[in-house]
Amino acid sequence: MKIFVINILFILAVLFPVSPEIQAAAVFQDLQQDQEYTEYKGRVLSSDRERPVGSAQLTVLNTNIATVTNADGEFSLKVPSNLSQVVVRVSYLGFESKNVALEYFSEENTEIFLEPSVEELSEISIFQAEDAGKLVRTMLSKREDNYLNQNTNMTAFYRESIRKGRKNVSLSEAVIRIHKKPYTSSRKEEIELIKARKTADYDKLDTLALKLRGGPYNALYVDVMKYPEYVFYIDDISDYSFSFDEPTQIDGRYLYVVDFEARERSAPWYFGKLYIDAQSHTLVRAELNLNVDNRSVASRLFVSKKPGSTRVYPIEVKYLIDYQQQDGKWFYGYGSADLTFVVNWKRKLFNSRYYVHSEMAVTGWKPDPGDVNPRRSDSYLKPTVVMTDDVSGFSDPEFWGSNNIIEPDKDIQNAIDKIREQLD
Structure with a gap:
């Protein structure tokens, strides 16, 4: 079993530089130029x-x-x-x-x-699967039938926030273009940065800069159907136990709900829920949790570098992935990650607790007829990227232009308002 994690890098702050339907023509927003x-x-x-x-x-x-x-x-x-x-x-x-x-x-x-779905789904005759593990094997085997099998350009909005206790200490937001590969391809996606803004309050980080290494790639790699090896794969699916939960539905589709958990628990192990379409056996949602009770192993798993005077370990790790459908094919639509870390300082009575939230939503897409290996420009991000500070974008209420974004919740909006006040 392979474990997928979001790598966290700790370094000293002084070293951190930075009605009837009406048909419409298919539309893709060109984010390089704003439009009406x-x-x-x-x-x-x-x-x-x-x-x-x-x-x-x-x-x-x-x-x-x-x-x-x-x-x-x-x-x-x-x-x-x-x-x-x-x-x-x-x-x-x-x-x-x-x-x-x-x-x-x-x-x-x-x-x-x-309106909540009220139909008694357990009575629907379409639910005929009896072996949850076999259903998951079928789900994995139908990637070619159910998911995008061509190169696709996707536009997405990415947000990453870090809180220390109740105080926001870092906020990054970006519009990106994802060069999505076919779901049956072993090649990984590449990401271009279109527009971004970031700020961090290093004084509130106790001279410790907590940075997400990987940025938008972290949200992308939780795509279970593109990267099943990060959680489980068809060859070692026996390492997990599966059972049925109460079924549900979305968009008029009936869904099996499968609970799973790893049998081998000597290292951090996954458990969660898979929401599988009853007719096509498509995964339409996944909720993943990583058990990190073994603090020493979990620390090695997540922490790449830290000051010697600290002990750093995660106490909660969970991911959510939602898929979208168009023309009978499914693809990654939304992903989020929530992580909680504890930092213990040797000479401090109280520890620090950090909450890291990242999310990414696909807001536009179109087939990519270009080269399989496009010429890379400086706008392409590396998986090890750490977004550098660029506070100026927060001073412009129209910064995102025509790009669709995830509306900031109250906590994030308050942080943005404070940033703007400081810039005035």
């Missing part, structure tokens, strides 16, 4: 109005434009001005999907309510 667009904002809520629906997908039908809601259910959706007569599909696991004409949206305070 209208931005619509609002929230997605459960029909009882009691809770926001975070990570809900909003997709403009018959185009390649999409976004997701933040943790507060809030969204920002930018649509080219020449696409006023289109329909937006709003969907989330366990809710009935809803198609909403764009004319329903307003530029502020649009509210969309989703």
